[in-house]
Amino acid sequence: MDKKEEIELISGVNVLKCMRCGKCSGTCPSYDEMEYHPHQFVYMVETGNIDPLINSESLYRCLSCFACVERCPRGVEPAKVIEAVRLSAIRQKGANHLKAEQVPELIDDDVPQQLLVSAFRKYSK
Template sequence: MNKETENLRKEIVRISGVNPVKCMRCGKCSATCPAYDEMEYHPHQFVYMVESGDIEPLLNSKSLYQCLTCFACVDRCPRGVEPAKLVEAVRLAAVRKQGANHLKADDIPALLDEDLPQQAIVSAFRKYSK
């Protein structure tokens, strides 16, 4: 692992408060995930890839925005690893880069829709931009 990756890994671990080494690779997070089929990288892969420093593919993956943050994986993980918090931290690492906002204010009018609660838009805006 080069120094830059190592620093990124440490940063993600620190932001998330998740210790990926606690994972025993049971896959219950991915078994429980309702967004599994939408995701390129699945919750258990997030944990393993952060642990092994293979973070670059995660930063560029759409999976970051497909996680519903429903916390089912956090609730059911038998080791208390809390994968959703790790996904969140990787997402933060991505959107905090200059110009990397996933959702910009200008995008919002196009997304408006009668059935969509405004709260969801506010929440998404907070989540996907810095």
């Protein structure tokens, strides 16, 4: 299975539904922090140009806030595409974005448990 098929399988998204309006990127609150933006994720998966996405920090800037999912007029669900690329990256051996030993220096006393749980779900296998 090639990368594109893998992304489509994990996400359940048909990227061909996209009409390239850019509303996902117009609505994305993480836009400024991303090297590749939501509409680029959709388009680059469509064209099979997936390696740059897998190697990009942009994967960890999408917070799955579902704004793009809610507002996409074509029902493409870009957040699910980004999630699938992220999983495709961190499912590789040793590719976890967050390691337990990094955590103590990143947190303060107020950090809610929910934050760590979520971060580990998103950043690690």
